[in-house]
Amino acid sequence: MLAILLATLVLHLTDLIILFVSTCANAWRKHGDASYDLWYACKQSNGDYECSVTGDADWLQAVQALMVLATIFSLISFIIFLCQLFTLVKGGRFFFTAVFQVLASLFVMSGAIIYTVMSPAWKNDSETYGYAFVLAWLAFPLTLISGFIYIVLRKKE
């Protein structure tokens, strides 16, 4: 029982860390030395960073908002899980936690889909997706699985 609880906790913490890194790191697209999105377009020249705020594209701001919301909801879900761990009736399910975690996974999915569909076509082969983009797509199934685990999990003494 304790093993399941620890595993669930570790999974949730991993989700939280992945969401934080994906939202805050500025590496959704890479082009040689330059990294673009989610917040700046940074170029590295002579060991110095030259950053400018990314263009005011509407879809990029929507992706920013969705990633931030997913992180916030996952954080709220974690806090509610810790609360429900002590206050839930014996045999009860962690519905509140599951709702927030599933919502977080939906937000991450929407953000990643919007970014994938709307990002401009690559100009040449040296442009690749950065690690933050990969982490965002990784966060979606992990948070969904974590949410479903909370729906199925029952509280025992």
Next chain:
Amino acid sequence: MLSVLALTSVVLLGIVSQTTAIVVYTSWEKHALVGTDVRLSCSFFSWQWTSPDVTFSWQYRADGAKEGISIFHFAGGAPYQDSKGPFRDRLEFVGNPSRRDGSILIKNVDFGDNGTFTCDAKNPPDIAGHPSSVRLLVFEKVPVQAGVITGAIIGVVLGLLILIVAIYYLMRFLVARRVFSLSMSKHGKKGKGKEGSQQKQASAVMDPAKLKAAASEKKKQESRREKK
């Protein structure tokens, strides 16, 4: 003693003023609508007094061009505009060199004016320093400022969340009150006996937490009776 102090401070100031260079300031980016006038500001910081031989020069490099062209030069107290390049008759000097301001005004900007403007200021004998650049971006219509849509989406979703939670707790409170009023009316019609326990329940449901406790207590009592 005082003279020694004054001497050392003068020497230090002399050293400092020779080791620091002139620092030129411009904006980072300028956004403008097609057809409007845009003012590109340029000023500098220098440890020397503003000399009468102060010079400002502006260069323009179009987006995609390899090299820049000179479009403006101020020297010897007089401004010199470019009379042959893309900015002829559109450039005006609106700065005040004695106040260290070398700004220029470009009238009636067009999409072909997109590019980088570099300002270089020299204040003899302080001449070593980096020029500073400002990017001009010309738009057809003003785009939504960065962060407005982001903030709006986050605010709306969090607001909805708080609203839903508030409505949930309100509904629970109202349902509990309705149950209370219903069982009170039943108690008034029938009498005591079984309804005594209902009255106990009715007073308990005022607090939803106590409702849960009452339910779990009932379950425990039933399980005890079953065990007996």
